[in-house]
Amino acid sequence: MSTLPHRSLLRPALVLFLALSLLTGLAYPLLITALAQALFPAQAAGSLLLREGKPVGSALIGQSFSGPEYFWSRPSATAPLPYNAAASGGANQGPTNPALLRAVEARVAALRAAHPEQPGPVPADLATTSASGLDPHISLAAAGYQLERVARARGLPPQALRSLLAEHAEQPLSGFLGEAQVNVLQLNLALDELAAGKRAARN
């Protein structure tokens, strides 16, 4: 066989590119899809949360809440509506951007107006947007900040909400991996359930 330096490189390039493409671009993702569906079907499909058999959201994706009877999520910068899980993204506002300062000022004012019983500074996560616009969590401080307002709107004793929050609070793994947080959608679903249970008990 010839060992000339100009011996064609084209055939090996084409054949190997084609073979490795089919392997890594079709066989591999399709095999992982099949294995994922078999081993972890709920996670592979998006960790959907069902209520009365209907999907009401995902355990991993946040939702927007603005009514007084729910715990509120962090502000979201997705367009055209917040928590748009078909178009993720952040606000990308730098720390000296006047638009950021105006937005934070407005959020702080709205939070203070809704929580007159809270004299202190507003929890940082409630005043700032997340990276994905889909952040499912708030800090325990942010949940505590809203607790009395939710209790008031629901006509529930704050103590009942405190134990609900404690049930749903997540702590860092081994003390350093992760943050102290609560999943807002799951907390609100539990809150709806608690309120429904209380109503049923009264009737």
Added chain:
Amino acid sequence: MNAQAWMLLCAFLAVLLLLAVPTAAWLARVMEGRFALGARIEAPLYRLAGVRPQEDMGWLRYALALLLFNLLGTLAVYALQRLQAVLPFNPEGMGAIAADSAFNTAISFASNTNWQGYAGETSMSYLTQMLALTVQNFLSAATGIAVATALIRGFARGSSAGIGNAWADLTRVTLWVLLPASALLALFFVSQGVIQNLAPYQQVETLEALQYEAPRTGPDGAPLLDADGKPDMQPQQSRSQTLAMGPVASQEAIKVLGTNGGGFFNANSAHPYENPNALSNFAQMVAIFLIPAALCLVFGRLVGDPRQGWTLLAAMTLLFVLAVIALTHYEALGNPRLAALGVADGGNLEGKELRFGIAASSLFAVITTAASCGAVIAMHDALTPLGGAVPLALMQLGEVVFGGVGSGLYGMLVFALLAVFIAGLMIGRTPEYLGKKIEAYEMKMVAIAILVTPLLVLGGTALAVMADAGRAGIANPSAHGFSEILYALSSAANNNGSAFAGLSANTPFYNALLGVAMCLGRYAVMVPVLAIAGSLAAKKRLAAGAGTLPTHGPLFVTLLAGTVLLVGLLNYLPALALGPVVEHLALFGH
């Protein structure tokens, strides 16, 4: 840095080292062709391709093979994007990608940059994500590892005409390292909540109805304008949320292992479906550094002196830890202007996910830019000024602090050659590295490899700030806007791919400028590196004498880290002063 941040950093480095040692052993075995079962499985493929894996290629032939292979990849990614509307696996009916964006993305993924001008979930079909983007995640990583292996052979061999076989190198590392590791990691990701399906986007009914405003659209889908020429905004109400779906985990695994960084979704690893919790995040961080760290040890093994590999790894780790301390410090400090508005002290949470917090977000930002990964879990545009200067500087150092898979090692070896050259000048002896005389030819190639990227970054930035089309993309006013442009060019030319994402870069101007920067930043470095490999392989290996500068141990670690820092500072200090430094003074000065 608080206790949590220190514990996270220590745990990260411990797990990384623990995994890097066996990975290096396996990588060395595969790249030396000592995996016999693998060779038998490869044999029919080689026959079909007309490849003789034992054929030793000269450096030029090796380079041409890689360039041709990468060119095919670029063309395929371009074609698949342009044709995706008529191809299968497109349940959301994504249309063809515009030519300029497709050009940019094709170069971006072939060059291991994975700069993304597009938003994945609103533009790419599942077929494009798999057969175009995932494939290049593998093959661009394999290309980098092949070049690094060829350079290692240049040092390890004596009086040899060749530096290995490009086809065998590409095939072996893809089949026996990248694929199995990605499969394992992908399944771990799914177990944590990363999605993996081919279903259409999922509709759910939300707990609460949402009021918002959206532009009214005409029958063609274009927004209608009101009398002032602004989009006619109408109040809307929605009780449904659309969850973007897709084969995410399989792409996520190689995205981090191959230091690619191109997210399936626009929000990249900040998206909960790409990176659901602290544990998946820890795995992503380790995966990004795993192969770059292991390749240092492979280098030590194959040149017959493991201390040489540990020395490179130590120099990288030194620079890395300094960067983590700096970035975490400034992010934890937070934004004094928000504190003045009545926001509680909790660090700079703007643009960060709560589940990652300050410590992990800061660590990830350093890892992703120290390595040429570019995945993000926090929006770098929203980092504090000096916090944001750290990723910028890490890219500008040439992506040699761990760096890209393969490219980090060969980049660092280029700096090692420069370091022994400078030391040689100081002590008045011909510089040597691992018994190879470093002469004029090698130093010319070193100079090209080191100067190409600063030329692209600084020249490109100057061009963009002078052009109307360049300034039009800026999202944040004043010094931060300059930083956005500097970041984009630094990221593209050094093949990182992360962004100060406020910059509107999906325009013909930026698609073209950044496309050229990515292409030259990758291949105009790779080819001189292969030339060095060829030249070194042909030289005899000399025995170390009494006057030989030892290239292992703390002295050389310091010399090497110092050389990297010195070159970086000389190149970039004026530009950094105009962006992040000015903004820092505006934020914290009086």
